[in-house]
Amino acid sequence: MSERINDIMNEEPKRGRSAFQPLIYAILVVLGVYIGSNFSGNSTFTHRPAASENPNKLVNIINKIDEMYVDSVEKKALIEKAINAMLEDLDPHSYYISSEELASVQEPLQGNFEGIGVEFMIQKDTLVVVSPIQGGPSETAGIRAGDRIVEVDGEHIAGIGLTNSKVMEVLKGEKGTKVDLKIQRRGTDDILDFNITRDRIPIYSVVASTMVEPGVGYIKLTRFAKNSYEEFMMGMAKLDEAGAESIIFDLRGNGGGYLHVAIPMVEEFLEDDKLIVYTEGVNSPRSEYRSQRRGRYADKDVVILINSGSASASEIMAGALQDHDRSITVGRRSFGKGLVQDEIPLPDESALRLTVARYYTPTGRSIQRPYGEEIDYDNDYNDRYDSGELYSEEKIELNDSLKFTTPKGRIVYGGGGITPDVFVPIDTIGASWYFSDLSYAGTIRRYGFDYSDSHRDELSSYSDVESFLKGFKVTNVMMEGLFKAGEEDGYERDERAIAESGEVMKIRLKAHMAKNLFGDEAYYRALLEDDNVYDAALEVARNYKDYAIVDGELTLLSATEVEEAMTTN
Missing domain, CATH: 2.30.42.10 (PDZ domain)
Incomplete structure (x- = not known):
C-alpha cells in the first residue's frame, strides 16, 4: 500500500509547453491505454473503456506516431512529456517522477x-x-x-x-x-x-534544538521526513530537561513531507481524542486522524513560526494547534497547500504523485489556495509582495464565507493558507542587491569557510557555540576580505549597499563561520541575531499567559486587564 504523503513545496518544476505541444495533446487520451498495455499487472492504470470507445484505435495512434512520424521520435521521452502535460491540467501538485529522478526526489523525505x-x-x-x-x-x-x-x-x-x-x-x-x-x-x-x-x-530535518533563554526553547524543523518524529522527540526531550516551559517551533520554509509523520508531532501537544486533521476526496472517503493519548508536552506553551514557504504538513501542524487554541502563530501567511498526494510506484521504477484528497483542519478549514487556468499559481509570492501583504496585515484578503471559530472563540479563516495570530512584516532593513548577489552566489558562504578554516587554531579558543556567539566579532578587516572575494566572483564593490547592509552581512558571515566550527545548529542560532519574526516570537513566549481572545481575535492584554481578568476568575 502506497504511503499517503503531503508533497514538498519545492517540487520538481512543471515542464514548459514546447514545440511538441500539439503532438502531446494528440496522444494524451491514449496514455492510459498505452501504459496499461505495456505495464500489465498494475491496477493503477487499468482501463475500462465505455462502449463508444475504441481502445485499439488509440493504441494504434501512438504506434503510428512511432512508426510513421516525419522525424525520429524517442517514445519514452514523448510519453513523459505528455504525462506531465496531462497532470499539469489537474492541479499544481500532481506530477510524474522519472526513474532517473526518483531516488534524488525521495532522499530528503526518506531521511x-x-x-x-x-x-x-x-x-x-x-x-x-x-x-x-x-x-x-x-x-x-x-x-x-x-x-x-x-x-x-x-x-x-x-x-x-x-x-x-x-x-x-x-x-x-x-x-x-x-x-x-x-x-x-x-x-x-x-x-x-x-x-x-x-x-x-x-539527512537531518531537525536542524536546531536549543534553549534561547531561561524557560524558552527553540526548535527548527526543515521537513517532515521519515525520521523527523524521532529527531523531534530527541530535541524536545533535550529542551524539556533544560527547563523549557515555552517552545518556539520554527516551520518557516518547511515545505511539508509525510502526513503520517506530522500527526504524532501534533499529538504531543494535545489532550486525548482531539481531531488533528481529516482528509476527503471524491474517490477517498473521509479519514479522521485523532490524538490517541494525552501528549507529553500538552502543558507547554507553543509558539509556531510560519511564512509563505510553510506548506502542506507544516500547515497541518500550524492549523491543528491553532484550531485547538494550543498555540500562538507568528509570522506571515503560509503557502496554502491543502491537497494530499499518494505516491504510486510504476513498474519502470518511475512514480506518479497524484492528488487524491483534500485535507481539513479540526474546525473544518480547507486552506488550499485557488488554482486554475486564470490563476498564476507559481507567482503567488510576487502577488503578495505587489499587494502589500508582506508589509501589512490589513492587505491579507480574508473571505468571510470561509470563516471558522475555534472552541475558545478565536476566528480563523480557510481558503488560502494559515493566517498568523501575530503578524510580522517582512524585514527590509539591511537589504540590497549587492548583499543578495554575494549571498546567492555563495561568496559569503565560501569566504566564511575559508576564513574559519585558515584560522582554525586561533578560533579553537572558543570552546562551544555559546562562547563563540557571545565573544566573536566580525571585524572590518574580515569584511574587506569578503568584499575582495566578491570582486573575484565578479561583483563590483558597492559602497552605498555596504553602508545599508554591512551589519546584516556581518551576521550572515558570522553564521557561516559558526557552521564551519560547530555545525548546522550554530548556523541557525547565529542567524537569530537578526530575525524580526523570531524576536516577535520570543516576546510572545515571554508574555504567553497574558494573551486572551477578545472579539474573536487573540489579543495581548495590558497589565491592568490581566489583573482584572484574574480577579474576575
Missing part, C-alpha cells in the same frame, strides 16, 4: 542516502569538505573539515572543471562498497590516504 557522509563545496575546482556528517563513515575514518579531496579511486578530480554531479557520481554508492580517497590537509605536506566503506547517511 538518508548511501555514500561517504560529507558536506562539501567546490572551491576553485577543488572538492573541499565543509564537515563530515556526524556518525558517518568519513567522520569515523578521520576526515576533517577543510580537507581537500584530490583523488577518488585513482581518478584525479581537482582542477578539471569539477561539478556537483561529478562529485555525487564518484562519492555516492551502495552501502558496503569501498572508495579510496587521496586528501590534502592544511598544515600537512604529505598526501593522506583514506579507504572508506560507504554506509547509509542520515
Whole structure:
C-alpha cells in the first residue's frame, strides 16, 4: 500500500509547453491505454473503456506516431512529456517522477542516502569538505573539515572543471562498497590516504534544538521526513530537561513531507481524542486522524513560526494547534497547500504523485489556495509582495464565507493558507542587491569557510557555540576580505549597499563561520541575531499567559486587564 504523503513545496518544476505541444495533446487520451498495455499487472492504470470507445484505435495512434512520424521520435521521452502535460491540467501538485529522478526526489523525505557522509563545496575546482556528517563513515575514518579531496579511486578530480554531479557520481554508492580517497590537509605536506566503506547517511530535518533563554526553547524543523518524529522527540526531550516551559517551533520554509509523520508531532501537544486533521476526496472517503493519548508536552506553551514557504504538513501542524487554541502563530501567511498526494510506484521504477484528497483542519478549514487556468499559481509570492501583504496585515484578503471559530472563540479563516495570530512584516532593513548577489552566489558562504578554516587554531579558543556567539566579532578587516572575494566572483564593490547592509552581512558571515566550527545548529542560532519574526516570537513566549481572545481575535492584554481578568476568575 502506497504511503499517503503531503508533497514538498519545492517540487520538481512543471515542464514548459514546447514545440511538441500539439503532438502531446494528440496522444494524451491514449496514455492510459498505452501504459496499461505495456505495464500489465498494475491496477493503477487499468482501463475500462465505455462502449463508444475504441481502445485499439488509440493504441494504434501512438504506434503510428512511432512508426510513421516525419522525424525520429524517442517514445519514452514523448510519453513523459505528455504525462506531465496531462497532470499539469489537474492541479499544481500532481506530477510524474522519472526513474532517473526518483531516488534524488525521495532522499530528503526518506531521511538518508548511501555514500561517504560529507558536506562539501567546490572551491576553485577543488572538492573541499565543509564537515563530515556526524556518525558517518568519513567522520569515523578521520576526515576533517577543510580537507581537500584530490583523488577518488585513482581518478584525479581537482582542477578539471569539477561539478556537483561529478562529485555525487564518484562519492555516492551502495552501502558496503569501498572508495579510496587521496586528501590534502592544511598544515600537512604529505598526501593522506583514506579507504572508506560507504554506509547509509542520515539527512537531518531537525536542524536546531536549543534553549534561547531561561524557560524558552527553540526548535527548527526543515521537513517532515521519515525520521523527523524521532529527531523531534530527541530535541524536545533535550529542551524539556533544560527547563523549557515555552517552545518556539520554527516551520518557516518547511515545505511539508509525510502526513503520517506530522500527526504524532501534533499529538504531543494535545489532550486525548482531539481531531488533528481529516482528509476527503471524491474517490477517498473521509479519514479522521485523532490524538490517541494525552501528549507529553500538552502543558507547554507553543509558539509556531510560519511564512509563505510553510506548506502542506507544516500547515497541518500550524492549523491543528491553532484550531485547538494550543498555540500562538507568528509570522506571515503560509503557502496554502491543502491537497494530499499518494505516491504510486510504476513498474519502470518511475512514480506518479497524484492528488487524491483534500485535507481539513479540526474546525473544518480547507486552506488550499485557488488554482486554475486564470490563476498564476507559481507567482503567488510576487502577488503578495505587489499587494502589500508582506508589509501589512490589513492587505491579507480574508473571505468571510470561509470563516471558522475555534472552541475558545478565536476566528480563523480557510481558503488560502494559515493566517498568523501575530503578524510580522517582512524585514527590509539591511537589504540590497549587492548583499543578495554575494549571498546567492555563495561568496559569503565560501569566504566564511575559508576564513574559519585558515584560522582554525586561533578560533579553537572558543570552546562551544555559546562562547563563540557571545565573544566573536566580525571585524572590518574580515569584511574587506569578503568584499575582495566578491570582486573575484565578479561583483563590483558597492559602497552605498555596504553602508545599508554591512551589519546584516556581518551576521550572515558570522553564521557561516559558526557552521564551519560547530555545525548546522550554530548556523541557525547565529542567524537569530537578526530575525524580526523570531524576536516577535520570543516576546510572545515571554508574555504567553497574558494573551486572551477578545472579539474573536487573540489579543495581548495590558497589565491592568490581566489583573482584572484574574480577579474576575
